[in-house]
Amino acid sequence: MTFDPQRLGQSRSDLAEVLRDQRRRAGRTQTWLARRCNMSQTRVSNIESGKLTPSLVDVELILEALGTEAPVSAEARSLARVANTEWQDQWSSRRRGLDKKQNELARLESISTEFRFFLLSMITGLLATPDYVRASLADVPGDQSKTIAKKLERQRVLYDSAKSFTFLLTEQAVRWPLLPPLAMAVQLDRLVSVSRIPSVRLGVVPLGGHIPEKPLNTFTVYDRRLATVETGTGALLLRDHRDVTAYLRDFETYERHAIFGDECRGLLAEWASGFARRRT
Known part of the structure; x- marks a missing residue:
């Protein structure tokens, strides 16, 4: 269709x-x-x-x-x-104010208990340092201080023991140099820290080896009832159970290629050290 x-x-x-x-x-x-x-x-x-x-x-x-x-x-x-499909274009979101979008996400997070994030090209706000959040909004005109504050405030949900989070990040998402090297090293240290939160399972999909899958978009699945799919100009919200199930299957497929736990933290630390050595 x-x-x-x-x-x-x-x-x-x-x-x-x-x-x-x-x-x-x-x-x-x-x-x-x-x-x-x-x-x-x-x-x-x-x-x-x-x-x-x-x-x-x-x-x-x-x-x-x-x-x-x-x-x-x-x-x-x-x-x-x-x-059961909703389109949210970025221009409408910007006109309303991106801080309003943060309020919507916070409400969605408050009523959901199981989260699956597939991050293809960037680190999501729940995992980001303040510098990374600011850099991710650098192309948005106007004062975004409210949006930045609300993005950082939303990170408290990671410590809710009643919820569970699985983050899958591609190596590209982790290593894309959105910030100067030292700030990127701090951001990767942040990922290591978050991976130790009891409610969080954080994995990285390295680019080495053979990965026959071909992901096209960053997406998030909330419980088993809603999938949000990000594009260059907005996001699709899908509630049809067939769509949600399809993204759950995709997530499980990518999850098989990810590394977790100490192996993941070791790789993140190695990449962080590489950024730190560059310094500028």
């Missing part, structure tokens, strides 16, 4: 209209449908009014209960897939 960013916001209301129309054509009430689908009547009402985005499972249950014909079922499934 091709996603048109212009359509992502409209698809939920279109899906609501299709489902509402099919229920009425079938001569059924929301109460009857809720009972057949093991949902609350409030949930059915919110789906039909467009206030709530139904999952693919919700849509399948509703279509089956109503005996919807194949062409309409196909249309509804297609709309549900798009409705």
